[in-house]
Amino acid sequence: MKQPVLEIKNLNVDYGLGDNAVHAVREVHLTLHKGEVLGLAGESGSGKSTLAYGLTRLLPPPGIVAGGQVLYHAPSGDVVDVLRLSDSELRAFRWSEVSIVFQGAMNSLNPVHKVSTQLMDVIKAHEPGLSRDARLARARELLKLVGISADRLDSYPHQLSGGMRQRVMIGMALALEPQVVIMDEPTTALDVVMQRQILRQLVDLRERLGFSVIFITHDLSLLVEFSDRIAIMYGGRIVEEAEAHEIYRNPLHPYSEGLLRSFPALRGPKREVKGIAGSPPDLRSMPSGCSFHPRCPRAFEPCPDVLPILGPPDGYTLDTRTVACHLHPATIAVGAKEPVG
Amino acid sequence: MTVSATPAASTDDVVLQAVKLTKHFPVRRSASQLFGKSRAIHAVDSVDIVLRRGRVTALVGESGSGKSTVAKLLSQLERRTSGDIRLHGESVSVHGGRPFRQYVRKVQMIFQDPFASLNPTHTVRYHLTRSLRIHGNAGKSGADLQRALDALLTRVNLTPPERYIDKFPHELSGGQRQRVAIARALGADPEALLADEPVSMLDVSIRLGILTLLRDLKERLSLAILYITHDIASARYFADDTLVMYAGQMVEGGDSESVTQNPAHPYTRLLIEAAPDPDRIEAAEASGLAGDRAAGEPPSLIDPPPGCRFNPRCPYVMDICRVETPQHFVVGDSAGHWAACWLFDASIPKQPETHAPAVQA
Numbered sequence: 001m002k003q004p005v006l007e008i009k010n011l012n013v014d015y016g017l018g019d020n021a022v023h024a025v026r027e028v029h030l031t032l033h034k035g036e037v038l039g040l041a042g043e044s045g046s047g048k049s050t051l052a053y054g055l056t057r058l059l060p061p062p063g064i065v066a067g068g069q070v071l072y073h074a075p076s077g078d079v080v081d082v083l084r085l086s087d088s089e090l091r092a093f094r095w096s097e098v099s100i101v102f103q104g105a106m107n108s109l110n111p112v113h114k115v116s117t118q119l120m121d122v123i124k125a126h127e128p129g130l131s132r133d134a135r136l137a138r139a140r141e142l143l144k145l146v147g148i149s150a151d152r153l154d155s156y157p158h159q160l161s162g163g164m165r166q167r168v169m170i171g172m173a174l175a176l177e178p179q180v181v182i183m184d185e186p187t188t189a190l191d192v193v194m195q196r197q198i199l200r201q202l203v204d205l206r207e208r209l210g211f212s213v214i215f216i217t218h219d220l221s222l223l224v225e226f227s228d229r230i231a232i233m234y235g236g237r238i239v240e241e242a243e244a245h246e247i248y249r250n251p252l253h254p255y256s257e258g259l260l261r262s263f264p265a266l267r268g269p270k271r272e273v274k275g276i277a278g279s280p281p282d283l284r285s286m287p288s289g290c291s292f293h294p295r296c297p298r299a300f301e302p303c304p305d306v307l308p309i310l311g312p313p314d315g316y317t318l319d320t321r322t323v324a325c326h327l328h329p330a331t332i333a334v335g336a337k338e339p340v341g
Numbered sequence: 342m343t344v345s346a347t348p349a350a351s352t353d354d355v356v357l358q359a360v361k362l363t364k365h366f367p368v369r370r371s372a373s374q375l376f377g378k379s380r381a382i383h384a385v386d387s388v389d390i391v392l393r394r395g396r397v398t399a400l401v402g403e404s405g406s407g408k409s410t411v412a413k414l415l416s417q418l419e420r421r422t423s424g425d426i427r428l429h430g431e432s433v434s435v436h437g438g439r440p441f442r443q444y445v446r447k448v449q450m451i452f453q454d455p456f457a458s459l460n461p462t463h464t465v466r467y468h469l470t471r472s473l474r475i476h477g478n479a480g481k482s483g484a485d486l487q488r489a490l491d492a493l494l495t496r497v498n499l500t501p502p503e504r505y506i507d508k509f510p511h512e513l514s515g516g517q518r519q520r521v522a523i524a525r526a527l528g529a530d531p532e533a534l535l536a537d538e539p540v541s542m543l544d545v546s547i548r549l550g551i552l553t554l555l556r557d558l559k560e561r562l563s564l565a566i567l568y569i570t571h572d573i574a575s576a577r578y579f580a581d582d583t584l585v586m587y588a589g590q591m592v593e594g595g596d597s598e599s600v601t602q603n604p605a606h607p608y609t610r611l612l613i614e615a616a617p618d619p620d621r622i623e624a625a626e627a628s629g630l631a632g633d634r635a636a637g638e639p640p641s642l643i644d645p646p647p648g649c650r651f652n653p654r655c656p657y658v659m660d661i662c663r664v665e666t667p668q669h670f671v672v673g674d675s676a677g678h679w680a681a682c683w684l685f686d687a688s689i690p691k692q693p694e695t696h697a698p699a700v701q702a
Binding site for chain 1: 403404514515516517544545546547548549550553571573574575577578579601602611612613615616617618619620638
């Protein structure tokens with residue numbers, strides 16, 4: 001039985017208040033299991049980054065979490081709601097339980113401090129008891145973990161290449177051995193060769209250290225290769241969630257299918273590729289019913305009016321596969337089992 | 342057994358041609374180096390490119406390989422250090438004024454970021470009118486201009502034109518903005534388009550729309566298009582010919598299908614193996630990909646390694662690779678497919694293990 005590490009229940013995130021609020025993330029239910037790589041895919045504006053910031057409470061104003069729960073299952077067995085932590089609890093929680101590698105992480109390092117100073121800073125803040133030598137030893141260990149030789153400790157960020165800076169960031173995210181690492185487009189700024197090296201290293205590290213990963217990217221072909229499960233977001237909602245190879249072999253939602261067919265294949269026979277007609281929806285004026293219906297090639301009568309519920313289609317259970325589409329009506333909605341609150 | 346990348350049969354359909362194009366950017370020296378040799382970044386070294394009418398040529402490479410510099414040199418935005426650029430066979434070197442305008446009338450550029458390449462304070466009408474006026478395609482009357490504007494927007498599939506003509510850039514989506522940028526380039530009625538990563542800033546679902554539009558324009562207007570990208574898979578679908586660039590030099594070229602399906606140069610193989618591939622889930626990950634064997638990074642372009650610039654990373658490196666720069670050798674699987682790699686020099690005896698296996702389809 002897979003153990004959940006992070007359970008997101010009915011999460012809603014708005015930008016702004018009142019009638020003018022933009023609903024960036026709506027009614028998201030998502031469970032991350034131990035040791036799993038969960039991929040979050042979608043176009044820009046689909047709410048995938050907002051979801052990550054919402055669940056770590058890093059949303060910049062005017063973003064607010066409008067409702068829902070984020071339950072974290074600590075290794076000790078305690079369950080805490082991240083959204084209800086006090087400021088000091090949150091400070092202790094962040095980075096030691098859940099860490100995040102930001103989009104364009106190579107520019108997140110402070111240019112005027114050495115790599116060693118920045119790595120030791122993290123450890124110092126969370127484990128003040130450790131001596132300087134012990135911290136230095138730990139920093140050295142971290143660099144080795146991500147495949148950088150320890151003599152780079154005294155380098156400044158500008159002396160490292162983009163790929164090395166990205167590795168330093170990943171090392172820093174692993175400094176306190178968190179249970180969950182969130183990676184927001186961790187490799188978009190890198191070349192394919194470097195991207196592959198870093199992701200393979202991450203997968204190896206996960207096997208050794210046993211953390212779970214939420215991997216956010218718009219590159220679905222990358223996700224299919226590197227993640228266990230994939231959730232696809234559109235217009236702030238999850239429209240399909242399933243195991244990576246199932247999404248790839250047999251996408252049920254027309255949007256997932258469209259995303260998959262947007263990538264020209266490098267190998268095998270040339271198959272016809274076509275993008276998705278239209279452009280991503282404007283969150284300020286979302287289409288009625290299923291928000292994908294104006295772009296959907298298979299939209300039919302209920303789509304413009306009725307919002308499809310996210311649930312398991314025929315032959316699947318809540319744990320294996322869910323989809324929100326009238327073509328594959330669900331009998332039971334995700335999140336319906338538990339009372340919301 | 343070498344081939345020239347610029348075939349002697351220079352038919353009239355060659356629009357733009359670069360011969361031994363080279364660009365070195367000088368590096369500022371510190372006081373202690375004042376009397377030493379002056380140093381330079383070898384951004385582009387001896388690059389040959391031919392753009393033909395009605396054909397898309399893709400230029401593929403990692404960031405820092407010099408592919409954008411090639412575009413800037415071809416568009417005369419940057420002065421070349423040496424080599425030659427020929428428009429219809431005539432050497433061109435312009436840096437401004439009337440000759441430059443005459444040149445850009447023929448050779449237009451599309452930039453990577455449509456959010457930055459359109460002026461946010463002006464409407465679509467302004468951008469397109471300016472392009473038409475400057476290049477003398479605006480006609481004589483207001484009605485002529487309106488007709489030209491409508492035609493431009495229709496050509497890039499922004500229809501009906503009246504819905505888009507008075508919009509500001511912020512009112513358009515990224516894909517629509519890039520279409521306006523393409524329409525602006527077409528306003529000059531060019532013969533060659535230089536597209537520098539035209540879709541990498543756009544969402545995956547709309548990339549194909551833009552690429553299809555460019556291919557359509559190529560066919561209808563017989564444009565010669567240079568498509569610069571880091572995504573070799575899109576080159577396979579969109580380009581007729583593909584050139585691969587590494588550390589400022591061309592390493593492989595040929596028709597797109599041969600280059601992507603039967604890559605010859607070890608660097609091209611590395612690029613293709615590193616590309617994300619969902620079908621690889623069950624494939625032999627354990628056998629060790631070249632991506633892991635050829636670890637490392639592109640070399641410093643201030644002091645490029647002697648010989649082949651890929652030699653420090655190459656799994657098949659031989660002694661000659663560290664000494665002499667390889668010429669373009671015929672690969673032999675299809676006409677015009679060449680690789681700048683000593684492995685393909687028939688006069689060098691190869692051990693069986695150095696001869697790399699072809700990438701399986």
